[in-house]
Amino acid sequence: MRLRRSGPAEPSEQLDLGAVATGIGERPDRLAALDPRVRLISAAMLAVTLVSLTSLTSAFVALLAAIALALLGGVPVRRLQHLLPLELLMLLLLITLPFSVPGKSLLEIGSLSASAEGLRLAGLILLKANAVVLSLFGLVAVLGASQVVHALARLGVPAKLCHLLLLTLRQILLVGDEYRRMRLAMRARAFVPRSDRHSWRALGWLIGMLLVRSLARGQRLGEAMRCRGFDGRLHLLHRGRWRRLDSLVLAVAVSVCVALFAFDRWSHAA
Amino acid sequence: MAHIPDGVVSAPVLITGALGSAVLLGLALRQVREEALPQAAVLAAAFFVSSLVSIPLGPSSVHLLLNGLMGLVLGWAAVPALFVALLLQAVFFGHGGLVVLGVNTLNLAIPALCCALLFRPLLARLVEPRPTPAGESMPSVTPQERRRGFLIGLTAGALAVLLTGALVMASLLLSGEAFAPAARVIGITFLPLAAIEGLLTGVVIAFLLRVEPAVLALDQPLDRLSDA
Amino acid sequence: MPPEMGVSLTEASRVGVLAELVEVGFGYPGRPPLLQGLNLRVGESERIALIGPNGAGKSTLLHLIVGLLRPTAGQVRVLGRDCRSEADFRAVRGRLGLVFQHSDDQLFCPTVLDDVAFGPLNLGRTPEQAAAIAERTLAVLGLRGYGPRVTHRLSGGEKRLVALATVLAMEPQLLLLDEPTSGLDAVSAARLLDHLAGLPQAMLIVSHEQPVLERLTSRAVLLEQGQLQPVELHRHAHAHRHTHLHLHASGVTTDHDHLSELPVHAHPHADRQDDD
Amino acid sequence: MPPEMGVSLTEASRVGVLAELVEVGFGYPGRPPLLQGLNLRVGESERIALIGPNGAGKSTLLHLIVGLLRPTAGQVRVLGRDCRSEADFRAVRGRLGLVFQHSDDQLFCPTVLDDVAFGPLNLGRTPEQAAAIAERTLAVLGLRGYGPRVTHRLSGGEKRLVALATVLAMEPQLLLLDEPTSGLDAVSAARLLDHLAGLPQAMLIVSHEQPVLERLTSRAVLLEQGQLQPVELHRHAHAHRHTHLHLHASGVTTDHDHLSELPVHAHPHADRQDDD
Numbered sequence A: 001m002r003l004r005r006s007g008p009a010e011p012s013e014q015l016d017l018g019a020v021a022t023g024i025g026e027r028p029d030r031l032a033a034l035d036p037r038v039r040l041i042s043a044a045m046l047a048v049t050l051v052s053l054t055s056l057t058s059a060f061v062a063l064l065a066a067i068a069l070a071l072l073g074g075v076p077v078r079r080l081q082h083l084l085p086l087e088l089l090m091l092l093l094l095i096t097l098p099f100s101v102p103g104k105s106l107l108e109i110g111s112l113s114a115s116a117e118g119l120r121l122a123g124l125i126l127l128k129a130n131a132v133v134l135s136l137f138g139l140v141a142v143l144g145a146s147q148v149v150h151a152l153a154r155l156g157v158p159a160k161l162c163h164l165l166l167l168t169l170r171q172i173l174l175v176g177d178e179y180r181r182m183r184l185a186m187r188a189r190a191f192v193p194r195s196d197r198h199s200w201r202a203l204g205w206l207i208g209m210l211l212v213r214s215l216a217r218g219q220r221l222g223e224a225m226r227c228r229g230f231d232g233r234l235h236l237l238h239r240g241r242w243r244r245l246d247s248l249v250l251a252v253a254v255s256v257c258v259a260l261f262a263f264d265r266w267s268h269a270a
Numbered sequence B: 001m002a003h004i005p006d007g008v009v010s011a012p013v014l015i016t017g018a019l020g021s022a023v024l025l026g027l028a029l030r031q032v033r034e035e036a037l038p039q040a041a042v043l044a045a046a047f048f049v050s051s052l053v054s055i056p057l058g059p060s061s062v063h064l065l066l067n068g069l070m071g072l073v074l075g076w077a078a079v080p081a082l083f084v085a086l087l088l089q090a091v092f093f094g095h096g097g098l099v100v101l102g103v104n105t106l107n108l109a110i111p112a113l114c115c116a117l118l119f120r121p122l123l124a125r126l127v128e129p130r131p132t133p134a135g136e137s138m139p140s141v142t143p144q145e146r147r148r149g150f151l152i153g154l155t156a157g158a159l160a161v162l163l164t165g166a167l168v169m170a171s172l173l174l175s176g177e178a179f180a181p182a183a184r185v186i187g188i189t190f191l192p193l194a195a196i197e198g199l200l201t202g203v204v205i206a207f208l209l210r211v212e213p214a215v216l217a218l219d220q221p222l223d224r225l226s227d228a
Numbered sequence C, D: 001m002p003p004e005m006g007v008s009l010t011e012a013s014r015v016g017v018l019a020e021l022v023e024v025g026f027g028y029p030g031r032p033p034l035l036q037g038l039n040l041r042v043g044e045s046e047r048i049a050l051i052g053p054n055g056a057g058k059s060t061l062l063h064l065i066v067g068l069l070r071p072t073a074g075q076v077r078v079l080g081r082d083c084r085s086e087a088d089f090r091a092v093r094g095r096l097g098l099v100f101q102h103s104d105d106q107l108f109c110p111t112v113l114d115d116v117a118f119g120p121l122n123l124g125r126t127p128e129q130a131a132a133i134a135e136r137t138l139a140v141l142g143l144r145g146y147g148p149r150v151t152h153r154l155s156g157g158e159k160r161l162v163a164l165a166t167v168l169a170m171e172p173q174l175l176l177l178d179e180p181t182s183g184l185d186a187v188s189a190a191r192l193l194d195h196l197a198g199l200p201q202a203m204l205i206v207s208h209e210q211p212v213l214e215r216l217t218s219r220a221v222l223l224e225q226g227q228l229q230p231v232e233l234h235r236h237a238h239a240h241r242h243t244h245l246h247l248h249a250s251g252v253t254t255d256h257d258h259l260s261e262l263p264v265h266a267h268p269h270a271d272r273q274d275d276d
């Protein structure tokens, strides 16, 4: 659940669904020369490494690296507003963890005592969670969904899942447009969402109507696919070629992850 | 806060989540036939968009999880639909994380499947195909049946959210005693969400029964998308 | 000049202007500006046609008037009130009835009655009042008895009429119609036009279609390159060469003389919708 | 009569018939029959216009030809082959290119290249071949470089061209076009027509629009009450009274004489799209 202040502008009207298709980048992608597969593998390895980090120092280093990746990938700063729900949870952890982790007392409030260990754990989680998301943004999200899914397919993800992803992506944009137009029409008829039965019922109907219209849309989509020879077998267009540069970058990514892991264990021990 | 970010849950929970969701996803994908992919994709998209609708609640607003409704409408196909939604949200919007994707998928998909198993048979009894006079465009579902549909939706929607809340709390608690207070706070936020989600799911089910029972396709078994 | 006179003059110039755009500029984010320094004034009981090529911004203009979009420059005045914030527009939105280009976007309630009552409910009517208003509006449009029908299952023409009803139920003073007859066949379009022609409201109508312009509008403006230009709308005889579909029942001779009847050609053919 | 002659006669009548409907009947479940005893034969290099009111069943007819719907009576023959089952239709669907009424229904891949290559891939081409075919088809339609673009961001006219490309990439022998220019403005429509006019394929075109019929079709059939009737398409001069939009730059006198030029009136006005 994401809590938001209710305002005049509908938050979902601002959520930029189009970015899913084109990629979230707005500045040039400096890593564009790489095969998408390298980027996906590196992102996954990095995420696993990041999650396993235990020292604040190494997590901080990792966050800096993730910021660098996001900058290289061309992620706009505006994009960071999407991290708000994440930070909300982080705030909750920052508030609760110091009091629930036993350890050296930093601060006493009544019978509660905030521990340095708890604060450290919260800080660690804060750094790691943001680092994973930022590196994902820089390495994967700027590619745009089509490239990501094709890369996934070539990495052995089942074709059925890949096709479902591709079809869903395009449909999300179309249904999203439909939703936006319907919301505008509601607003034009003086609808203001409030916490009352009338509003909830209207929004429920809106969701219901989206589903009803989607059923018809799904039928037409199926027909269009059959007209183009779709017989249940799935094919994908493969693109991009693995080059020496890609192997090199993959080797670098592996060594970075190993180094980060080693540094983490060393600095944790120290 | 059904989307747990990376870095919170512990390795055993992560691995269980990854393996569990992989198995569930594999099973579900086997059930969904290729011919039914277009239908599944469009409905998955509709659910994705619907989960962006912000529902006013008290002084703030919430977004729905809709996993109860997805279970009711999609059956098994709810699993890949949820996975696709979570993957997109993690990668492109930074909601949730990559390594916890398995855990998050399980937390939403298990309640969805429970709803499908428990409540689809009940709904199916409401909309058994019955003869309608030719040229009659009046709804064939009576008001009482719609009210029953509303109650089924209400229960399914609320139950799914409560189950998800319990699973999220369990994921945190299993990751460490220290998360207990945070888990409790998160658990509390699921209560109002369950109420509003139940209400909305009920409204949507009553709407579908009235306007287009074909969306529920309840004359077909649980895995309707496998033989659509 | 006695002060009363000055007051009444200003009043007179204000009263009677339902909606006014003053030097309005607008562009979608990340796109070149669409409208620039645009002026428009819709007076009481005026019926204005708004024409222009695809993508000129006609629908955008209507959305600006009802405050679904906010201009980047200039002013929007509705009923003499300067509208800037969402709250300003909320107060006047009930007075402006926007009928969307696609009825499907506008109808989302399970039944016709629910949909028509939706606007009045939003304006603060009780459910009983709203239902009564809805029934009355449906009756006016010849849709008596449509109340319990499922909107989703109506035909295109019926949907368009219901969409009009949903807007009329709010008793607007100005109707904004976005291509009201597009996608309708000749019979449904004629029926809709009959109803529109009988309404008392002022109208701003986006349309290219001759019958609409002919029956409904008193003047026309052309939207091009972000600005509005007046266009004359008048009727006279024309003759020009063009292809025409002729329906000949098989067996009837086809070598009839088409030219003999000039200059006034009374079409004896059953090709109504192809008759431009 | 020598046997060879009989064979060759039958052959001759078969060859050159791309699609044929024989006494076809169809109705949607729970509705009155839509088509009854309908016959249609599309020969090689024929270009047939299919016209009829809304809901007459024009789109349904196209769906029957490609086997998305199965007739309740009669036969569908494609390329001389009697098609009954999904398997039969699958074998011939690649030869029939159906362009849907709404491009958004037809474009379901994220990028243009994926979409155009989808058909060839299904027909068994390798990914490399499919990509090459797609690039070539795009080039033919003047869409070179559109490959990596996101379908969603294209304009209506571009979408329509890409939809055409997706179908042409399968190298069909017969194009079935469902209102190809509906919703397009004059410029995009003209561009599409240019491309269509340059194609070698036979076509069956649902359309009401004069420019389409004029440029593309050689004969027309009218669908009414479930049956097809031949319609004559010929061109001659007409004169009739109708309203006309005239664009006068402000300041220019508007009291010019419109009647003096009859019977041939050379429009000096910039009102292209309103010039029916």
Ligand SMILES: Nc1ncnc2c1ncn2[C@@H]1O[C@H](COP(=O)(O)OP(=O)(O)OP(=O)(O)O)[C@@H](O)[C@H]1O
Residues within 6 Å of the ligand: C028, C029, C031, C034, C052, C053, C054, C055, C056, C057, C058, C059, C060, C061
């Ligand atoms: N939400 C939006 N975001 C970005 N661009 C938009 C949006 N809505 C419309 N546009 C663009 O703005 C331009 C004007 O759109 P608008 O719908 O106002 O045109 P119109 O005159 O109504 O055209 P039509 O005759 O096709 O209805 C178009 O180029 C359109 O692509």
Ligand SMILES: Nc1ncnc2c1ncn2[C@@H]1O[C@H](COP(=O)(O)OP(=O)(O)OP(=O)(O)O)[C@@H](O)[C@H]1O
Residues within 6 Å of the ligand: D028, D029, D031, D034, D052, D053, D054, D055, D056, D057, D058, D059, D060, D061
């Ligand atoms: N899937 C369906 N189920 C039931 N009825 C349908 C279905 N599709 C179309 N119809 C009905 O069949 C009739 C013919 O539809 P069709 O789309 O073929 O008409 P059309 O001639 O193409 O009309 P238009 O000019 O509006 O495109 C219409 O009355 C329509 O409501």
Ligand SMILES: [Mg+2]
Residues within 6 Å of the ligand: C058, C059, C060, C101, C178
């Ligand atoms: Mg428009």
Ligand SMILES: [Mg+2]
Residues within 6 Å of the ligand: D058, D059, D060, D101, D178
């Ligand atoms: Mg049609």
